[in-house]
Amino acid sequence: MYDVVQIAGSVLILAAFVAALGGRLKQSSYAYLATNAIGSAALTVTAVIGREWGFILLEGVWALVSIYSIVRKATGQSVAAAH
Template sequence: MTQFIQIIGALLVLAGFLAAQADLLDQRSYTYLIPNAIGSAAMTVTGVLTAEWGFVFLEAVWALVSLWGITERLRGRTPRAAH
């Protein structure tokens, strides 16, 4: 079951990333940020359960950055796009 959750989480993160790279999705949009937060949080939990600490670190930071972006959007601030 852990592997299934990791795959679903990875698909959520990668789908958004691929769509953003293809200019189909804005990385500052809820459509990008929410699946990233959910997918990386799910992978963080499975990493904790399997004691994969490097994986936990990567995914926890990814989840926190996504949550920061969501929080900024909710506050009415849109993070600047990278140049």
């Protein structure tokens, strides 16, 4: 189950990234932000279980930034995105 969660989290993040590069998703869209938040949160959990400190830092911050951006967007504030 551990490996399934890691692969699913990675696939979510990579799918959003590829979709953004392909012009199918805006980096400030709810779909992009939510996909990143869910994927990185899943990877953070597996990193905590495995005590992988660097991975906890990377994915934990990624999840928090994604969630923060969702909150900003939901409250009508701008979400910075690459053009």
